[in-house]
Amino acid sequence: MPVQLHRLANGLRVVTLEAHATPIAVVQIWYHVGSKDEVPGKTGLAHLLEHSMFNGTRRHGPGEHSRLVARAGGDDNAFTSFDYTAYFEKLPAARLDLGLELEADRMRNLLLGPEEFARERRVVQEERRMRTEDDPESALVEQVRAASFLAHPYGQPVIGWMGDIAGLTVADLRAFYDRYYRPDNAVLVVVGDFRTADLLARVERAFGAIHTPPTPRRRRFHEPEQRGARRVTLRRPAKLPFVYTAYHVPTFEAADGPALEVAAQLLAGGKSGRLNRVVVEARRIALYAGAAYDGDAEDPALFTVYAGVQPDHTPEEAEAALAEQVARLGREPVGARELARAKTQLEAAFLFAQDSPFYLATTLGRLYTTGRTVRDLEAYVPRVRAVTAAQVVEAAARYLRPERCTTGVLLPEAGAAPPPAPPAGGPVR
Template structure:
């Protein structure tokens, strides 16, 4: 029989030992260099197994799209798996699979990333392939039209068939006045339906270049090995002086009025409350402010020990679940996101009132030293555990560097976290938990015959 008290003591001892390590001691050993063509490279050695994680990050995402062609960044991500002169149509992922590896890609508002996990001896091959499609992508009209149908179907399955996703999309569109974070990464359907080969290649030729990219290699390699391979593969790709590194985007005016969104759908399930606040990101916050927001939301809304969960679920029993988080990894703005699933459909006003009361207490009274210590310890433990995972490490450095942070800032996060005080958290709560900075949403189920739907618009004509 398992000795549960003994297991608990062991886990407690392990966590205490880990937290006794200073954050700087817990850092992986990294090397950073830049190729002559501007490609930034970070190497994270991990010699426990003969495998590597290879990630190329482009400093471009959906928020960099021209007006009227929403979804082109994500569409191009799909098209990057088509063909080059060296790689036949649709063979990229098949080649990686035959080499015993896995690959994938994703698009965000600020970044686009392509990655492979592969045996060490196959690293040069995937670097050659990735460098090839950085500059030699070939597209036919048939390929583009076929893949356009794929992304339209993806939107239908991920957004149109998901009431929570529709709600999230509508709230984002309301949260931002001018900034493109209000436009979904996948795009608006009526604009996606008109995307053409010209749109894709124009976007590709402008943004895909070594001087607009970051290469992360984590695994059983040395910096010298990666440098030699990077020079041989990516080093042959010319830089693009036309890349606009300033990433000029419209900024939002001051947030002056609280906004509300209500959406009812027969597929919605239980009624739910949602609220999003616009706040600074790690890139735009004052020193220590983003860390304070991170810790504030850890205490307020993360998990069963959070204030929101205990108040709404445990004490008042008006919600079956409640939580939230601070999303601060974006380039321009961050968000605070809160949600609660109402125990009964008519309880949403009670849920909102209770959440507002918890937030008011945080603004007025702040948090306790015990809460701060527990939240900080939890974050640093997660950070140390993450150091054991190649993909998580590659993502940590790649995302941070792609939005403009430095290796020193990325590695200095635990130290910055350790400097946050209860006064810093109270100040952040008082400043940013301001309902005028927010959108509040009610998502409710409706009877099938009561679902109010806008009339269907005729499909736009393709311009391809």
């Protein structure tokens, strides 16, 4: 993959990939700051700042950023995660300069007025209310994450705790912006129909004059090993029970990472996945069930397994059924056909996604922001292909153990709630 990495004198890294199949360009700016960089009592800053980045600069008024992009025939948005905050424009290639100019402008010229701040804070509070406070399953997921991490801020919700959001100030937001929104803490990714040499000159014009202040020391976190099972029980007005379990695991770069990726696919690979075949269809204990491996996190994170419980079954039955399928991975070598199918599914999903300039830009941005490179992207398929049945057993037996697990159970209480659905994953917007 002809990805190129460049660096401006002010420290801004620029990742480019020419793609001439269609006359479009994707511009993304990734800041290496997310909810894990917030201190206790000030959670929600990264996400609130993401919202506030659309409220205007000294050059462009509130909302003008998105209006200009739409007028040019494009689309824009942003997202926040534990590790990063990213902003993007999808534009006709002829209007690529607009995306560069807009992102360079708000990198240092953001206006944070008290009225706009108060309005965005109310928006975020309402978003939290809808997505977490009033969503029993999301509330359980949040509580399980909080119980899983004692020292690492991955236990803090990306959107922030409600009490913390209420206490945030304009001064808090300004200090956070000044500390982290800077060229040497950002990765600019451009994928699309352009010539790299010409693009770099345009990037230099847009971003080159932005000053980089002294670099602050970045905090690093280390979660102590979990040596005993933990439990969370949540009672909420819900239609049906929900079970959510989380195991501490290393990232994909670790030796066991690809085997854990395959293990998650064996459990949750669509209709052919073990959870669907056994827990949902054969035994009918769950309405749905799934698993996910958070292998692309910057720091070691979680392998999660969950199920929405059928009305005529109990949470205990669902929990036992999930635990049994996880335990099988660590004691019974998977058959050759099932292993091949899981690896083929992973490879196909990976390759199909390469057709999307936006997906490619997002993948490259996530990689370079979290200390990886295109070499990690190129190594994904070979590493997955090389996974053996014995390696899956070894990885599952090592990491997916009861003493490394936090189990959450949602128990319905009187009151109405929406029908259960798989928990929403990914970044918050």
